[in-house]
Amino acid sequence: MAQPERRPEEQEPKEKPYLRIVDPNEKAETAAPRSGLAIAGFSLSLASLMIFGVFLGPMSIALSLLGLSEINLGKRSGEGLAVTGVVVGTVSFIFSLIYLILVFSDKISSASAFESGMVHRLGLF
16 A cells, blocks of 8 residues: 655655754764874974974974874874874985985085075084
8 A cells, every 4th residue: 555645844854964953961072182293293394394304304203103103092183194294204304314415425516505505404504
């Protein structure tokens, strides 16, 4: 036996998440706070691209890895920041190290290094 068709006014209203009425006693669902170590590691990795890549690169890697371990414990969020901090810090450290090796082995003239400001930005002189 076929059931009668419901009229539009009898149909169940669809819940609209943006219009949902929240009970004042209901606890709000919030995401875990971002890891401060991941944020610091990411910030240092960006700074290491411009200055002191040899020094700031390893510091950003260490802070990002500490933040990643904190995130893996489930206490915090921000995994993308931590992973990006590790990657950018590593790249910055390796390129800065290669550049310094080339400058001090006279493969690149130190005059061009001083003219470009790279040696000064690395904090060597």
